[in-house]
Amino acid sequence: MWGCSKFVFLATVALAAATGCPGSAAEIDRADLYRAQSVTNGFSEANRARALAPCLTEVLVKVSGDPRLTSDPRVGEMAARAADYVKDFSYRDLLNNRPPHDEQGTYDRPQYLTTDFEPDKIDALLASLTRKPWTSRRPAIVALxxxxxxxxxxxxxxxxxxxxxxxDMRTALMVAARQAGMPLVLPGQDDIRSTRDKKPEALAGMAKTLGGDLVLAGTLIWRDEALGWVGDWQLPANGKDYHWQVRGVSFDDAFRTAMLGAAQILSGNGQPEPIVWAR
Structure with missing residues (x-):
C-alpha cells in the first residue's frame, strides 16, 4: 500500500525529469502552459476525475499568471468538471513497470497522469473569471x-x-517553476557572487551575467517558532522593488510561493500577499 508521502516524492521526481535542467533559461513552450501532471491510483474514471481537478486549477493559474485563482470558489466548481475541458491525457507507471505483488496493487497501482487541456476552453474559462491569458514573453528568472x-x-x-x-531543494524549485510557467535559471557555484547586496540596481546587474532577465532574490530560513521554513522574496521589476513572505511551510511550498509570486507580478496581476500557513 503506497502512502501519500511516497506519491508526493514520486510525482516530484517525475515532474523534475519532465522539466529538465534548471540551469538554462529556455523559452516556455506555449502548449506546456495548458498541460499539468498529477498522481492517481489505477485507471478508473472516478480516480482520474479526482486527479484532473487540481490539474485544471494549475493550468488556469499558469496560463493567467494569477495564483489568486486557487482560492476562487468559481474555480473549485470548474475543477469539479475538469474532464469537460480535456483535450488528451496519458498515464505513466510510477513503479517503473515492476509487476504488482498483490491483487490490490493491480487496481490501485500509482500512475503519473499527464493532461492536456483545450486552449480555447481554458481561455474562455479565464474570460468568465475576468482574467486573460498571459501571452507576452515570460522573463527568465535567476533564483538567488x-x-x-x-x-x-x-x-x-x-x-x-x-x-x-x-x-531535494533544486528538484522542488524546478517543479515550482514549471507549475508557475516560469523559465528558471539556477547559477553555478562558481558564478554566484555575494548575495548580501540586495539593492535593486545590484540585482538587475546580476541577471544578464547569470544568464537570465531578472533576479528573484530571497532567503529561506528554518524557524522553530514558525514550525517550518520562512521565505522572504524580492523581485525588482517594472521600475519597482517587490517584497513578499511566506511562513511556516515546507520548502516545496516556499518555492511555490516564490515562483507564483513572481508570475503574479510579471503578468500584471498585482502584489503577492504575505502568507502564513498554520500547521
Missing part, C-alpha cells in the same frame, strides 16, 4: 536564494551545490 537550514551551515542554492538538502 540564501538557505539557512535547521542544522549545518547555510548555503546559496546552486545548480551544482552538494550541501545537505540542496538536491
Amino acid at each position: 536564494f540564501d538557505v539557512k537550514p535547521m542544522k549545518g551551515d547555510g548555503f546559496v542554492l546552486a545548480k551544482d551545490g552538494d550541501a545537505a538538502k540542496a538536491a
Whole structure:
C-alpha cells in the first residue's frame, strides 16, 4: 500500500525529469502552459476525475499568471468538471513497470497522469473569471536564494551545490517553476557572487551575467517558532522593488510561493500577499 508521502516524492521526481535542467533559461513552450501532471491510483474514471481537478486549477493559474485563482470558489466548481475541458491525457507507471505483488496493487497501482487541456476552453474559462491569458514573453528568472537550514551551515542554492538538502531543494524549485510557467535559471557555484547586496540596481546587474532577465532574490530560513521554513522574496521589476513572505511551510511550498509570486507580478496581476500557513 503506497502512502501519500511516497506519491508526493514520486510525482516530484517525475515532474523534475519532465522539466529538465534548471540551469538554462529556455523559452516556455506555449502548449506546456495548458498541460499539468498529477498522481492517481489505477485507471478508473472516478480516480482520474479526482486527479484532473487540481490539474485544471494549475493550468488556469499558469496560463493567467494569477495564483489568486486557487482560492476562487468559481474555480473549485470548474475543477469539479475538469474532464469537460480535456483535450488528451496519458498515464505513466510510477513503479517503473515492476509487476504488482498483490491483487490490490493491480487496481490501485500509482500512475503519473499527464493532461492536456483545450486552449480555447481554458481561455474562455479565464474570460468568465475576468482574467486573460498571459501571452507576452515570460522573463527568465535567476533564483538567488540564501538557505539557512535547521542544522549545518547555510548555503546559496546552486545548480551544482552538494550541501545537505540542496538536491531535494533544486528538484522542488524546478517543479515550482514549471507549475508557475516560469523559465528558471539556477547559477553555478562558481558564478554566484555575494548575495548580501540586495539593492535593486545590484540585482538587475546580476541577471544578464547569470544568464537570465531578472533576479528573484530571497532567503529561506528554518524557524522553530514558525514550525517550518520562512521565505522572504524580492523581485525588482517594472521600475519597482517587490517584497513578499511566506511562513511556516515546507520548502516545496516556499518555492511555490516564490515562483507564483513572481508570475503574479510579471503578468500584471498585482502584489503577492504575505502568507502564513498554520500547521
